[in-house]
Amino acid sequence: MKQDFWTFGPTNSAYKPSSAATGISHPTSTMAALVVILGISLLTVQTAGQNIRWCTVSVQEMAKCKAMSEAFSDASIRPNLHCVSDTSVAGCAERLRKKEADAFSASASNLYDMGRQDTLKIAAGESGPDHEGLTYYAVAVVKKSSTVTVNSLRGRRSCHTGKGRTAGWNMPIGHLIDSGRMSVMGCDISKGVSEFFNASCVPGAVEAGDPASLCSLCVGDGAGGHRCEASAQERYYAYSGAFRCLVEGAGEVAFVKHTTVPENTDGQGEEWANGLRSGDYELLCRDGTRARVTEFQRCHLVRVPSRGIAVGNDVDPDQVYNMLMEGQRKSGFAMFQSVDFDGTNLLFSDRSTTLIKASGAHHIDWMGHTYYHALRAMDCSSAEIPEFLRWCVLSSAEQNKCVDMAKALLSKGLTPKVQCVFGDSVDHCMQKIKNNEAHAITLDGGYIYTAGRSYGLVPAAAESYTGDTDGSVYYAVAVLKKSNTNIRRLSDLRGKSSCHTGLGRTAGWNVPVGLLIQRGLIAPHSCQIEEGAAGFFKSSCVPGASLPALCDRCIGDNSGQNKCEKGKDLFDGYTGAFRCLAQNAGDVAFVKHTTVFQNTDGNNTEQWAVHLQSKQFQLLCSHDTRAEVTQFRNCHLARVPSHAIMVRPQLNHHAIYGLLDKAQDSYGSDLSAEFRMFDSSKYGGSDLLFKDSTLRLIGVGERRTYQEWLGQEYLETLVAMECPSSTAGLSITSLVAVVFLSSLVSLLAV
Incomplete structure (x- = not known):
C-alpha cells in the first residue's frame, strides 16, 4: 500500500528519488522534491478515499x-x-x-x-x-392562565421527565445555567436546581446528595410506593407524567418535548387526559415571551438534533x-x-x-x-474548576477588601475558596491570569477589549446597576452645567476644558475621544491619540495621561501630591471627573449616566457635593442637542457594557458565577454587618473589586467572548482609537499562503 503513495502518471511507474533528488542545490531537483511532496499529499487523500x-x-x-x-x-x-x-x-x-x-x-x-x-x-x-431531520424540541409548558415566563421561573414549582433525561433535565437546566438565569456553585447541579425552584418532581433524583426538594412534588403510584422512582410506577415520570404533574396543579411548569401536549390533549392520551384542550397551555420562549403549543419551532428552549x-x-x-x-x-x-x-x-x-x-x-x-x-x-469535566480562585488586586486597599471577602465566603462554606494575588497594574494582572498565576479580575470595557484581544480572556460574570439583566449596560454621557449655554453640539467642545475619568477608561476616554475621531473633530497625526485630544481641548484632566495639557486641570490628592495619577488624583474616576466639572475645573465631564445622581440631591455628603442638585446639570447628546440628566436613554454618547469579571477560557465560568451569586445572597446588600461586596468605604477607597454602584452580579449568558460582551457599536468606538496595521486585514489563510509562496520562491531560487 505504501508504494501506491509513490505512483505517478499514466504509465503507473514508481518514482524512486535518487541521491541527487534529495538535495536542494539544483533547481530541477528542488522542483522534483516539491512535486513529490504535493503528490504524496494528493495521493494519500485519494488512497484514503478508496x-x-x-x-x-x-x-x-x-x-x-x-x-x-x-x-x-x-x-x-x-x-x-x-x-x-x-x-x-x-x-x-x-x-x-x-x-x-x-x-x-x-x-x-x-x-x-x-x-x-x-x-x-x-x-x-x-x-x-419531511427532510427537516429527526429533531425534536425541548419545551417549557405552562397553563395559559398563569403569568410565568422564562425570566420568572426562579421560585416556581417544576415538573421534569426524569433526572438525566434530555428534554426534561439536561436541556432545560443546561439552558437556564448557560443563559445565566440559574447559578450552580461547584458544579453541584442538583443543589443548584433545588435552590432555583421552590419545589420539583424529578424522578430518579434519589441519589446521595440529591436535595429532598427535587422529589417533593412526586406522588409515586398513588398508594404510597415508588415515589420519585425513574419508572412508570411514578405517576409523574417521563413526558406524559411531567405534563400530568402540571395539569394536576403540582407544578407550574413542565419540561417536556414539543409533541407531549398534543399527545395528551384534544381527545388524545390516557383516561386522566380526558377533556384537556391544547389551547389551555402555552410554551415559554427564550426571549421571555410566550406562544401557542403549535409554535414550537420558533418558541422552545433547545432544539435537539x-x-x-x-x-x-x-x-x-x-x-x-x-x-x-x-x-x-x-x-x-x-x-x-x-x-x-x-x-x-x-x-x-x-x-x-x-x-x-x-x-x-x-x-x-x-x-x-x-x-x-x-x-x-x-458537563462538569468540560472546564477547570480551581480549588482556590486567585483574585488579582491592584492596591493595598483592594487587597484588604479581598482578604475580608475571602474570609467571609469561607465562613459560609462557599467554593472555590478565594485567594488574593497582587498585581502591579491591570496589564500585569491580565498577564498573570493568562499565565494561570491568577484567575480573575473585574475590568471595564476598555480593559475588557485588551483582555480579550491581547490576553485571550473571556467574561465569567458581570455587574448590574439596576439589579436585572438590563443593568448589565450603562450609558456614557457628557455632562454640562445647565448655566453653560455656549455648548450646544459636540463641535462646540473644541477649545473648552474637559474632565475625564482616566486614560483608557470607557466612559471617560474611549467613548468620547473615539466618537470625536469618528466625527472627524479629532484627527490624530500618526495615531497619536493623546496629542490629538490635547489639540482639540484647551486643557483637561485625564488621570494617567503623559502630556501636560491633559493633566493641567488635575489637582492631585489632598496633600497636593500625585497630580494626574490614576487612583490618586481627586479628579480620578467617575466621581472625580464630575467633581472636576462641579468645581469649575472643566466645562464638560465625561462619565456614566448614574454619576450625576450619585453625587447630587444629598446622595454624596462630602463638602464639595452636599449642596449640588441634579437639576443644575444637563447632558450633551451625540446628535447635537441637549437634554435633562434623566433622559440618558435617548441622550448619550454610547450605550456600553458594564464591567465584567474576566477569566481564562479554560476556567469553568459557570462555577465562578455560581460562587459569586451565592456570595451576593449573603453579602450583596450594603446593610450586611459582616462584609459588603459592593461597598468600599470601609477600606478608604471606591470601586474596590467591584463598582460600589453594583446592585447585583449577573451571568453573561450568550455573550461568552469579549466581542460579544462589548457589542459591535462599542467595538467600533475602540477600533477608532487604534493605530492601523498593515497586516490587520490579512486572514490566517492569507498569511499561510504568503508564507508558503515565500518559501516556494526561496527554494526555487536556490
Missing part, C-alpha cells in the same frame, strides 16, 4: 454492515464500504482518532462527547420524510454522504430497517428515511450552539 471503514458496536450491527457493504458492492457504489468492529461508541471514536475507522452514526450527545478531541467532522444528519454521521478529520464528508445516498438509491438495501438483523436502530435510526447533508462539517455548527452550550453547562 475505502470507507464503517465502525460497528455490536454483532447485529456488524451483520447489517456486511450486508450493506455487499449490496453497495453489487451496485458498484464507490468508494468501497468495509466494516470494522468495536464494543462502544467511545471505542469507535477512538478508532476515528487513530485512523483505524472512517465513519459511523451516533447520537448528538455522543457526538458532543467525541467532539472534545476535535478529531471528527459531520457528513450528514438522519432525517424523516438527530443522529449524525461522524467521519474522521482526514475523510471527505461529501464523499461519505454521496456514497450513502447513492447506495440508498441504487442498491435497494434497506439502510433504515433493522428487523432482519434481530435488533433496532442498527447503524442508523429505524425512524429515519433519508440523510440530510451537513451544512457545516464542524460538530458544533451541525448540532447548534444552543444545544452544544446547554450540554456544556451540564
Whole structure:
C-alpha cells in the first residue's frame, strides 16, 4: 500500500528519488522534491478515499454492515464500504482518532462527547420524510392562565421527565445555567436546581446528595410506593407524567418535548387526559415571551438534533454522504430497517428515511450552539474548576477588601475558596491570569477589549446597576452645567476644558475621544491619540495621561501630591471627573449616566457635593442637542457594557458565577454587618473589586467572548482609537499562503 503513495502518471511507474533528488542545490531537483511532496499529499487523500471503514458496536450491527457493504458492492457504489468492529461508541471514536475507522452514526450527545478531541467532522444528519431531520424540541409548558415566563421561573414549582433525561433535565437546566438565569456553585447541579425552584418532581433524583426538594412534588403510584422512582410506577415520570404533574396543579411548569401536549390533549392520551384542550397551555420562549403549543419551532428552549454521521478529520464528508445516498438509491438495501438483523436502530435510526447533508462539517455548527452550550453547562469535566480562585488586586486597599471577602465566603462554606494575588497594574494582572498565576479580575470595557484581544480572556460574570439583566449596560454621557449655554453640539467642545475619568477608561476616554475621531473633530497625526485630544481641548484632566495639557486641570490628592495619577488624583474616576466639572475645573465631564445622581440631591455628603442638585446639570447628546440628566436613554454618547469579571477560557465560568451569586445572597446588600461586596468605604477607597454602584452580579449568558460582551457599536468606538496595521486585514489563510509562496520562491531560487 505504501508504494501506491509513490505512483505517478499514466504509465503507473514508481518514482524512486535518487541521491541527487534529495538535495536542494539544483533547481530541477528542488522542483522534483516539491512535486513529490504535493503528490504524496494528493495521493494519500485519494488512497484514503478508496475505502470507507464503517465502525460497528455490536454483532447485529456488524451483520447489517456486511450486508450493506455487499449490496453497495453489487451496485458498484464507490468508494468501497468495509466494516470494522468495536464494543462502544467511545471505542469507535477512538478508532476515528487513530485512523483505524472512517465513519459511523451516533447520537448528538455522543457526538458532543467525541467532539472534545476535535478529531471528527459531520457528513450528514438522519432525517424523516419531511427532510427537516429527526429533531425534536425541548419545551417549557405552562397553563395559559398563569403569568410565568422564562425570566420568572426562579421560585416556581417544576415538573421534569426524569433526572438525566434530555428534554426534561439536561436541556432545560443546561439552558437556564448557560443563559445565566440559574447559578450552580461547584458544579453541584442538583443543589443548584433545588435552590432555583421552590419545589420539583424529578424522578430518579434519589441519589446521595440529591436535595429532598427535587422529589417533593412526586406522588409515586398513588398508594404510597415508588415515589420519585425513574419508572412508570411514578405517576409523574417521563413526558406524559411531567405534563400530568402540571395539569394536576403540582407544578407550574413542565419540561417536556414539543409533541407531549398534543399527545395528551384534544381527545388524545390516557383516561386522566380526558377533556384537556391544547389551547389551555402555552410554551415559554427564550426571549421571555410566550406562544401557542403549535409554535414550537420558533418558541422552545433547545432544539435537539438527530443522529449524525461522524467521519474522521482526514475523510471527505461529501464523499461519505454521496456514497450513502447513492447506495440508498441504487442498491435497494434497506439502510433504515433493522428487523432482519434481530435488533433496532442498527447503524442508523429505524425512524429515519433519508440523510440530510451537513451544512457545516464542524460538530458544533451541525448540532447548534444552543444545544452544544446547554450540554456544556451540564458537563462538569468540560472546564477547570480551581480549588482556590486567585483574585488579582491592584492596591493595598483592594487587597484588604479581598482578604475580608475571602474570609467571609469561607465562613459560609462557599467554593472555590478565594485567594488574593497582587498585581502591579491591570496589564500585569491580565498577564498573570493568562499565565494561570491568577484567575480573575473585574475590568471595564476598555480593559475588557485588551483582555480579550491581547490576553485571550473571556467574561465569567458581570455587574448590574439596576439589579436585572438590563443593568448589565450603562450609558456614557457628557455632562454640562445647565448655566453653560455656549455648548450646544459636540463641535462646540473644541477649545473648552474637559474632565475625564482616566486614560483608557470607557466612559471617560474611549467613548468620547473615539466618537470625536469618528466625527472627524479629532484627527490624530500618526495615531497619536493623546496629542490629538490635547489639540482639540484647551486643557483637561485625564488621570494617567503623559502630556501636560491633559493633566493641567488635575489637582492631585489632598496633600497636593500625585497630580494626574490614576487612583490618586481627586479628579480620578467617575466621581472625580464630575467633581472636576462641579468645581469649575472643566466645562464638560465625561462619565456614566448614574454619576450625576450619585453625587447630587444629598446622595454624596462630602463638602464639595452636599449642596449640588441634579437639576443644575444637563447632558450633551451625540446628535447635537441637549437634554435633562434623566433622559440618558435617548441622550448619550454610547450605550456600553458594564464591567465584567474576566477569566481564562479554560476556567469553568459557570462555577465562578455560581460562587459569586451565592456570595451576593449573603453579602450583596450594603446593610450586611459582616462584609459588603459592593461597598468600599470601609477600606478608604471606591470601586474596590467591584463598582460600589453594583446592585447585583449577573451571568453573561450568550455573550461568552469579549466581542460579544462589548457589542459591535462599542467595538467600533475602540477600533477608532487604534493605530492601523498593515497586516490587520490579512486572514490566517492569507498569511499561510504568503508564507508558503515565500518559501516556494526561496527554494526555487536556490
